[in-house]
Amino acid sequence: SQTIHQWPATLVQPVGSPLSLECTVEGTSNPNLYWYRQAAGRGLQLLFYSVGIGQISSEVPQNLSASRPQDRQFILSSKKLLLSDSGFYLCAWSETVVGEAFFGQGTRLTVV
Amino acid sequence: RKEVEQDPGPFNVPEGATVAFNCTYSNSASQSFFWYRQDCRKEPKLLMSVYSSGNEDGRFTAQLNRASQYISLLIRDSKLSDSATYLCAVGRDYKLSFGAGTTVTVRA
Numbered sequence A: 001s002q003t004i005h006q007w008p009a010t011l012v013q014p015v016g017s018p019l020s021l022e023c024t025v026e027g028t029s030n031p032n033l034y035w036y037r038q039a040a041g042r043g044l045q046l047l048f049y050s051v052g053i054g055q056i057s058s059e060v061p062q063n064l065s066a067s068r069p070q071d072r073q074f075i076l077s078s079k080k081l082l083l084s085d086s087g088f089y090l091c092a093w094s095e096t097v098v099g100e101a102f103f104g105q106g107t108r109l110t111v112v
Numbered sequence B: 001r002k003e004v005e006q007d008p009g010p011f012n013v014p015e016g017a018t019v020a021f022n023c024t025y026s027n028s029a030s031q032s033f034f035w036y037r038q039d040c041r042k043e044p045k046l047l048m049s050v051y052s053s054g055n056e057d058g059r060f061t062a063q064l065n066r067a068s069q070y071i072s073l074l075i076r077d078s079k080l081s082d083s084a085t086y087l088c089a090v091g092r093d094y095k096l097s098f099g100a101g102t103t104v105t106v107r108a
Helices: none
Strands: A003-007 A010-013 A019-026 A032-038 A044-052 A055-058 A065-070 A073-078 A087-094 A107-111 B004-006 B011-014 B019-025 B032-038 B045-049 B055-057 B060-065 B070-075 B084-092 B095-098 B102-107
Touching: A003 A087, A010 A019, A019 A032, A019 A087, A019 A107, A032 A073, A044 A065, A044 A073, A044 B095, A055 A065, A073 A087, B004 B084, B011 B019, B019 B084, B019 B102, B032 B060, B032 B070, B032 B095, B045 B055, B045 B060, B070 B084
Parallel strands: A010 A107, B011 B102
Antiparallel strands: A003 A019, A019 A073, A032 A044, A032 A087, A044 A055, A065 A073, A087 A107, B004 B019, B019 B070, B032 B045, B032 B084, B055 B060, B060 B070, B084 B095, B084 B102
């Protein structure tokens, strides 16, 4: 069966520090991969998605970037964090163009 | 206009009650529809897909109205364990867009 791993679970980072969140999927090939952010009490905002290695689509211009160095690995990065980058970051995968997405356990990021 | 909108609630219902709520979407070209459940400080988990003809999964019934561009979720015989935030999701061209969620609290 397919599983998705996302780490770390919680992170406290100072303003201006770099960020790297990693997500890996097992048990499937060529998944569509997604990064979402959920601010406190808010809905999920799609940040990036990828349909293949090295292919990244950005949904919202911001202080973040994403990379997909391997088929089942998706990385979210920032060179300098802002206070507004705080939130619950969720990685997800899906098998088809419009299929359901399955989420990792999320990373709760607090920028101080 | 947001792509997906939901009544945030909260819906506060007694055990055994029926509760229903809707979600509207703006893009008529949307291709797929889902309901997710999210518990406090947890990741969303797929509750059910929504099909054009409507579908049931136990106490949960989902409906899709393409003409009016909304989906609905009905929960019968509510349990305490149904307390959660319910997110609707709409898919199109690799992207799944979510509503902000409807909070349901079931009280004893």
